[in-house]
Amino acid sequence: MTRKDNPILSHVDIKDVRFGERVKVVNPVNIYECVIGDDCFIGPFVEIQKSVTIGHRTRIQSHSFICEMVEIGNDCFVGHGVVFINDTFTKDGPARGRKELWRPTRIGNHVSIGSNATVMPVTICDGTVIGAGTVVTHDISVPGVYAGNPARLLRDLG
Numbered sequence: 001m002t003r004k005d006n007p008i009l010s011h012v013d014i015k016d017v018r019f020g021e022r023v024k025v026v027n028p029v030n031i032y033e034c035v036i037g038d039d040c041f042i043g044p045f046v047e048i049q050k051s052v053t054i055g056h057r058t059r060i061q062s063h064s065f066i067c068e069m070v071e072i073g074n075d076c077f078v079g080h081g082v083v084f085i086n087d088t089f090t091k092d093g094p095a096r097g098r099k100e101l102w103r104p105t106r107i108g109n110h111v112s113i114g115s116n117a118t119v120m121p122v123t124i125c126d127g128t129v130i131g132a133g134t135v136v137t138h139d140i141s142v143p144g145v146y147a148g149n150p151a152r153l154l155r156d157l158g
Contacts, residue, residue, distance in 0.1 A: 069104040079115035
């Protein structure tokens with residue numbers, strides 16, 4: 001095998017994060033340039049990118065990915081392996097660094113998101129439960145239990 005060049009190595013790290021009080025982080029994680037509120041828990045193998053805001057008393061379980069432009073409220077639960085997406089491929093493919101094509105995600109307070117859910121750029125209202133494996137493609141404005149691909153209201157909690 002012919003070696004052409006050495007790879008550029010990056011390390012898992014916590015960099016330029018504004019932490020609240022009594023936050024617990026289990027390494028390894030990659031968390032940078034974001035805000036995490038009081039009494040939060042961040043499990044291992046989590047990435048939280050810049051400009052993310054996580055409210056007080058929120059739990060982020062292992063293997064979750066929270067991309068730029070996500071805001072998560074207070075008293076939320078994000079299950080294992082949840083993925084947030086900010087690029088909707090609006091121009092026939094990935095934005096390829098054109099952040100003006102990205103869209104934000106807003107998660108209200110008291111929201112639970114089950115393991116392996118995928119959350120597109122949407123707004124989810126307070127008091128909502130997203131089932132495991134659900135794909136959220138549209139805003140949710142009625143508190144309830146949602147599941148499926150795409151997410152559908154199973155039970156109203158309002």
